[in-house]
Amino acid sequence: MRGTLFVVAAPSGAGKSSIVNAVLARDPQIRLSISFTSRAPRPGERHAQHYHFVPADEFQRMIDAGDFFEYARVHGDWKGTARQSVEPQLAAGHDVLLEIDWQGAAQVRAKVPDAISVFILPPSREALEQRMRHRGQDSEAVIAQRLAAAREEMSHYAEFDYVIVNEVFETAVDDMCAVFTASRLRRAQQQTRHGGLIAALLAPDA
Known part of the structure; x- marks a missing residue:
């Protein structure tokens, strides 16, 4: 299911x-689902726990490769959900929650x-x-x-x-x-x- x-x-x-x-x-x-972002971590935020923090050029490479389920530019920084973070879990029958903005929605x-x-x-x-x-x-x-x-x-x-x-x-x-x-x-x-x-x-x- x-x-x-x-x-x-x-x-x-x-x-x-x-x-x-x-x-x-x-x-x-x-x-x-842990989102990717091009912004720098805020105090207390950890990589792969709150976000996957990547440089802007790496984020752009992922966009060009079609790696994102959704992505948007928010407050000057990129945010997005990688396909590999969503599709396998849904296929395995798990409910997945995306914490994103209205553009990504x-x-x-x-x-x-x-x-x-x-x-x-x-x-x-x-x-x-x-x-x-x-x-x-x-x-x-x-x-x-x-x-x-x-x-x-x-x-x-x-x-x-x-x-x-x-x-x-x-x-x-x-x-x-x-x-x-x-x-x-x-x-x-x-x-x-x-x-x-x-x-x-x-x-x-x-």
């Missing part, structure tokens, strides 16, 4: 990574129409700015750039299947877990998963 591809996107500072990490700790059936939907997508919104623009500053990782110029981009990013929420407002963190985590659980209970998935049971239940009496 082929796995389901999930896409999660949000503006910078909306809490996407924190929610995703909490969901991964709770749901062992989800596998996170659009590319994924074009290639995998049955992918399930979730967009995370902050409870207010003030909260978004406060979260960006609280990280203490970016300069004022970078924060201003990200705030300017956030409104454009959030305008694409309607392209997604589900929308979660991250006002109370634990509630947002519960909501995302509910999306994953509900997707596994869809009729097509259950017919494949429990085909023998359904056939036995519907068999005529001897």
Whole structure:
């Protein structure tokens, strides 16, 4: 049984990574695809754990070779999902989660129409700015750039299947877990998963 591809996107500072990490700790059936990026690591980030960090020229070589499932230029840097990070896991029956931006999500939907997508919104623009500053990782110029981009990013929420407002963190985590659980209970998935049971239940009496 082929796995389901999930896409999660949000503006910078909306809490996407924190929610995703909490969901991964709770749901062992989800596998996170580690993205490639051309930007430098931030404090505390590790290669092959948070991202695969590669030089811009190496990222371009991968683009030219068709190695990416999706890719986009975000805040001046490249980000992308390599095919080898996704297709083998889906084929093995594992659900795969892509933590990407709206541009990458659009590319994924074009290639995998049955992918399930979730967009995370902050409870207010003030909260978004406060979260960006609280990280203490970016300069004022970078924060201003990200705030300017956030409104454009959030305008694409309607392209997604589900929308979660991250006002109370634990509630947002519960909501995302509910999306994953509900997707596994869809009729097509259950017919494949429990085909023998359904056939036995519907068999005529001897």
